[in-house]
Structure formats: C-alpha cells, structure tokens
Amino acid sequence: MSTLFLDVTRLLMRLYDGLLPTGVDRVGLAYIQKYAPKARAILSERGFSTILTEQDSQHTFAQLLSSTRNRNAIRMLVARACLNRLREAKLCGILLHTSHNGMEFSRYYGAMTKRDIRPVFMVHDLIPLTHAEYCRPDVDTAHRRRIRTALKHASGLIANSQTTLDSLTAEAARANLSLPPTVVAHLASGVTPCPQAPRPIAAPYFVMLGTIEPRKNHWFMLHLWRRLVEQLGTAAPKLVIIGRRGWECENVIDMLERCEPLKGALIEEAHCSDEKLHAYLQHCQALLFPSFVEGYGMPLAEALSLKVPVLASDLAVFHEIADDIPDYLDPLDGPGWLSRIQAYAQPNNPERDAQLIRIERFREPTWTAHFERVDAFLETLR
Structure with missing residues (x-):
C-alpha cells in the first residue's frame, strides 16, 4: 500500500501558540487519530514543504494528540524537519490535507508531484466566494486562488457536505475548469462523549457556539436578548456565548462590553474546555444557530448528538445534516426567534418536547462512516 502523508502545519502552529482547536482543527486531529500509525507528517510554509522522518512524524502526531503542550519539543521537531529536509525524494503516496492553508501555491503541488505524492484536499466551504461581505477584506481573492489552484492541480477533493x-462545482464552471475526482463525507461531532455533568447554571439558558464573526449573527441575537431582558427583567433566560472573538465584529464587542441591560444575562466563554462545553450543551434549553451561511455547521451535529434541541437558520446544509429535526427560522426573523426562545425557556414546552421526540431519529454523522467514504475514495486514486 502507498504511504499516506498528513500536512499538520496549521495544527502544529496553533498548538505552539496555545490555541484551542477550532472545527477545522478537530477534523485534522481526527485524521491523525485515524491514519497516524501508517502516515508521515508534512510541514509547509507558503508552498515550500518538508517531509518529516518516520520517527519525527510519530513524535509530531503524539504531540498533537496529547493533552499537554510542550513548546520546546515542537520547536525541536520543526528545526529537525528543516535540517533533515528530504529534497525531491520519490516517496510515492497520497497526501491528505484537511485545512485550506497552502492550497493557493502551485509550487506545493509541484513539489508533491516530484515526490510522486498525489495531493487530496478537504474543502470546508466557499463562503469567501459566495458571501464575501461576511469575511475580512481580500479573503475572497485569496480563497478564490486557493480553490482554483486546487481545481487545476489536486488529485482529489473531499467536500464536507x-x-x-x-x-x-459552480466555481469550477465559472472558472471553466474541470472538477477533479470528488467525494462528500460528512463530519462527525467534535465533542468527545463525557459522563453526565452537573448543571453549570441554575437558571434556564441557551448556547451559541462558534467563533464570533459577522456571518454567525451574534449581533442580531444580542439585540434580541436585550429585548428579552427589557420584557422579563431578571426572569429572562441566560445566553452563553462559547467561542473566541474573531474579525470584523466590533459592533458585537460593543454589545458584549458596554450594553448595560445584558450584564447579568450574558456569559461569554472565549476559552472553553471540552468538558465545560459538554456540560453547557447537556443542560441548555437549546443551541441557537442563527448563521447567515455555513459550509457544514458542526455545532448542529454536536448538539443533536447530545439530544439537545436546536433553533437554527433555514439553511440547505442544515437540512442536509439534520433533516426536519431542528426548528428552522429565517436568520432575520426577529419576532420569530424571540417567540421561539421564550417558548423554549418554559418548562415542559410542547414545541421543545416535540423536537426532543424528533431528535430520537437523528442519525449522527460518525468518523467511522466518514473514513469509510474517504478510504473508498482513496482506493480509486491509487
């Protein structure tokens, strides 16, 4: 069997910086757990790449999967990788790359071709191309270059939905490019199963989960919560926002830090452990997911896998993952969201109870099913 290679650059740098894993990072870690015993690690920077030795690859994978962080060990691994660089060696295999980092550099693909390695990338979304208004300036240009370079040079692409x-497919048609071999493989929940945890908040509360950025619609939800507090006072349910502060979200930060009515009704968790996240989800009235656009929406799968109700935007990808189980609303329907939140905050609410019944037929995406599809796809490329 040909060797598998895993590009771990993003994961290693985020680990070195002490950052908690995002949804993209959790996918990369799942690939390491699956393929590490028979894989080699690749590090890259602006399209220049180096392949770690088998021993250093295993050390790197162990560091990434460890619950403790050893920055000195990471620094030494990177230094050795640069010193022991395997230049243009014919290694023969398939590269699995699960982040978007480096997709835009044609020299990256060229280096893989010289080594007889076939690159396969996972595409998480095309949001910067379809909804540039929700992204940082110029991200659309960079992402278009990533996607079109991958369309030209990748041996295969894995789509998360x-x-x-x-x-x-639409972007390939716009660019007049052929679509390389592709497969759709849904992502499993990123929450590790844990025992039932104590309730973290006595009062009824709702959870928003994800990086604070414009497309997640936090600003809209914070204004709804201000209205709830104005109407209900201290009887208003709490809102727990889990996720770090991202980009272009100054108006949200103003609400978080300066809106007097929200003080006491809002809990912000920028650095939330898996155990604490699990506890928050287990006992909340519902996960709120009012995004304008998503490529997948891992929090949706995470909540439903824990039997937690979801109030979500009416997006095609959410229907793809969860069918008719959540209660769907337009992301700009303020009265609708306000009414549903007030209803779900009540004990023994018929709407919430009905969703709890629907949740029993939720078919949770699993890593086993994901990798069965990926492995079958890779066999067609060998």
Missing part, C-alpha cells in the same frame, strides 16, 4: 460540493 453536498452543499459545499455544489458551490465547488
């Missing part, structure tokens, strides 16, 4: 693949 049919919605993402549809966007990818």
Whole structure:
C-alpha cells in the first residue's frame, strides 16, 4: 500500500501558540487519530514543504494528540524537519490535507508531484466566494486562488457536505475548469462523549457556539436578548456565548462590553474546555444557530448528538445534516426567534418536547462512516 502523508502545519502552529482547536482543527486531529500509525507528517510554509522522518512524524502526531503542550519539543521537531529536509525524494503516496492553508501555491503541488505524492484536499466551504461581505477584506481573492489552484492541480477533493460540493462545482464552471475526482463525507461531532455533568447554571439558558464573526449573527441575537431582558427583567433566560472573538465584529464587542441591560444575562466563554462545553450543551434549553451561511455547521451535529434541541437558520446544509429535526427560522426573523426562545425557556414546552421526540431519529454523522467514504475514495486514486 502507498504511504499516506498528513500536512499538520496549521495544527502544529496553533498548538505552539496555545490555541484551542477550532472545527477545522478537530477534523485534522481526527485524521491523525485515524491514519497516524501508517502516515508521515508534512510541514509547509507558503508552498515550500518538508517531509518529516518516520520517527519525527510519530513524535509530531503524539504531540498533537496529547493533552499537554510542550513548546520546546515542537520547536525541536520543526528545526529537525528543516535540517533533515528530504529534497525531491520519490516517496510515492497520497497526501491528505484537511485545512485550506497552502492550497493557493502551485509550487506545493509541484513539489508533491516530484515526490510522486498525489495531493487530496478537504474543502470546508466557499463562503469567501459566495458571501464575501461576511469575511475580512481580500479573503475572497485569496480563497478564490486557493480553490482554483486546487481545481487545476489536486488529485482529489473531499467536500464536507453536498452543499459545499455544489458551490465547488459552480466555481469550477465559472472558472471553466474541470472538477477533479470528488467525494462528500460528512463530519462527525467534535465533542468527545463525557459522563453526565452537573448543571453549570441554575437558571434556564441557551448556547451559541462558534467563533464570533459577522456571518454567525451574534449581533442580531444580542439585540434580541436585550429585548428579552427589557420584557422579563431578571426572569429572562441566560445566553452563553462559547467561542473566541474573531474579525470584523466590533459592533458585537460593543454589545458584549458596554450594553448595560445584558450584564447579568450574558456569559461569554472565549476559552472553553471540552468538558465545560459538554456540560453547557447537556443542560441548555437549546443551541441557537442563527448563521447567515455555513459550509457544514458542526455545532448542529454536536448538539443533536447530545439530544439537545436546536433553533437554527433555514439553511440547505442544515437540512442536509439534520433533516426536519431542528426548528428552522429565517436568520432575520426577529419576532420569530424571540417567540421561539421564550417558548423554549418554559418548562415542559410542547414545541421543545416535540423536537426532543424528533431528535430520537437523528442519525449522527460518525468518523467511522466518514473514513469509510474517504478510504473508498482513496482506493480509486491509487
């Protein structure tokens, strides 16, 4: 069997910086857990790449999967990788790259071709192309270059949803490029199963989960919560926002830090451990997911896998993952969200109880099913 290679650059740098894993990072870690015993690690920077020795690869994978962080060990691994660089060696295999980092550099693909390695990238979304208004300036240009370079040079592409693949197909048509071999493989929940945890908040509360950025619609939800507090006072349910502060979100930060009515009704968790996240989700009235656009929406799968109700935007990808189980609303329907939140905050609410019944038929995406699809896809490329 040909060797598998895993590009771990993003994961290693985020580990070195002490950052908690995002949804993209959790996918990368799942690939390491699956393939590490038979894989080699690749590090890259602006398209220049180096392949770690088998021994250093295993040390790197162990560091990434460890619950403790050893920055000195990471520094030494990177230094050795640079010193022991395997230049243009014919290694023969398949590269699995699960982040978007480096997709835009044609020299990266060229280096893999010289080594007889076939690059396969995962595409998480095309949001910067379809909804540039929700991204940082110039990200659309960079992402278009990533996607089009991958369309030209990748041996295969893995899409996390049919919605993402549809966007990818449309972009290939716009660029007059052929679509390389592709597969859709849904992502499993990023929450590790834990025992039932004590309730973290006595009062009823709701959870928003994800990086604070414009497309997640936090600003809208914070204004709804201000209205709830104005109407209900101290009887208003709490809102727990889990996720770090991202980009272009100054108006949200103003609400978080300066809105007097929200003080006491809002809990912000920028650095939340898996155990604490699990506890928050287990006992909340519902996960709130009012995004304008998503490529997948891992929090949706995470909540439903824990039997937690979800109030979500009416997006095609959410229907793809969860069918009719959540209660769906337009992301700008303020009265609708306000009414549903007030209802779900009540004990023994018929709407919430009905969703709890629907949740019993939720078919949770699993890593086993994901990798069965990926492995079958890779066999067609060998």
